[in-house]
Amino acid sequence: MNVKDFYFDLPEELIAQHPIEPRDMSRLMVLDKKTGEIEHRIFRDILEYLNEGDCLVLNNSRVIPARLFGVKEDTGANVEFVLLKRIDKNRWETLVKPGKKAKIGTKFVFGDGELRCTVLENTDSGGRIIEFEYEGVFEEILDRLGNMPLPPYIKEELKDKERYQTVYSKVEGSAAAPTAGLHFTHELLEKIQNKGVKIAYLTLHVGLGTFRPVKVENIEEHKMHSEFYMIDEENAEIINSVKRSGKRIIAVGTTSCRTLETASDENGYVKAQSGWTDIFIYPGYKFKCIDGLITNFHLPESTLIMLVSALAGRENILNAYNTAVKERYRFFSFGDAMFIK
Template structure:
């Protein structure tokens, strides 16, 4: 299957630059997999599609303010660092711009020098392994000096940092938000729970690799980035019980979906576990755990549009996306939502 099979024309003005005032007021395109039927709703109507006994799976990862601006210690040259992955207490894998100034052994200062780092080694992907030096609590310094690493297609500065967090975000570690969950409010989750739907949480720390384009022509040759996930035994038990009763598992976002499919065995049984996943889901994949998916509208030719095509069928997804463009839906992180049922 070729990468161009997942291309569609997207006018730039449909890329949402900021979130709506009300989280659950986004539009919702409902795609019925069986017959391709499409409905146009508002996100808070999602309650109507969930039944008693179903299970809603949310990713509770929280975005860290992972973008830093500093200077080279010896020259004062300005530098940008983005934290990608924590290796241990003080060592991180990062992206650095401009990379040519970030040679092994180079030192950099942030703020008034309250945070320093040294370049330890280069990575295969072109990043750097760095080691931080500081006095005090790293997370407090991070919150003070760091900025939210918004996606490259969002050009406006976000006024309220919490709008790039889900209302249930809890476990810090993501470099990008699990954006399908941005539409939920606490009140909406209460309504869903009162309907008898079980709500559970998994953790997958989203990396910036989620924005990495597929550069190979044949998608089977694409190397997926890896991300850390956690699913506990209690959550696994609830999901397995849902499946046993022939009720449905709704994954909120491609991150929750990838976590569940990673943690499921060949019989569809979810196991509590944690680790790194580089699962790449594209058409032809047989889903083991996920029945329905709540997601946003994704970039053309991205691994994310390939994942949703695996669940609903490429032709149905491309048709739905073309309709979404025609109907002026808002796309990407702060855009509208889609329910595949």
């Protein structure tokens, strides 16, 4: 299957630069994966499409302020680090710009010197492993010095950092938000539960590999980045009880979807576990656990549009995306939503 099979023409002005207020007033496209039929709604109308006994699965990962601006200790040259993956207490895998300044052994200083780091090694993907030195609590220092690592296609400054977090975010560790969840408010979640819909949580820490383009023509040759996930016993049992009852499992976001498909057996039952997943879902994949998906509109030729094409069919998805362009839907992280039912 060729990467060009997942191309659609997206005008740049449809890339959302700021979030809608209130969160649940973004637009919602409802796509029937069997018929390809499309409806146009508002996100809070999702309530009408969820049935008593269904299970909504949310990713409670929280974005850390992973972008750090510092200087090279010996020359004072400016440098930017993005924290990708925590290896242990003080060591991180990072992206560095400009990379040529970050040779092994080089030291960098952040803030007024309350945070320092040394480059330990290079990674295969062009990043750096670094080790931090500091006094106090690392998370508190990062909160003071770090900036939100917004995707490269968002050019405007984000005034409220919490708008790049879901209202239920809890477990710190993501370098990017699980953006399908940004549309939910506490009030909407309460209404959903009052309707008898079960809510389960899992954690997948989103890496910046989410934005990495597919650089091979044959998509089967693409290597996915790995991301850390966790599902506990309590939430696995909520999901499995709904599965046993024959009701639907609806993933909120591709991150929840990938986690559920990684952690489930061939019958779609989820096992409580934690680990790393590099699952790559594209057309031909047979879904084991999920029945539906709430997601945003993704980049052309991305692994995410391949995932939704696997669930709803490539032709249905491309038709839906071309319709979204025609109807002026807002795309990507701060954009509108789609419910594949």
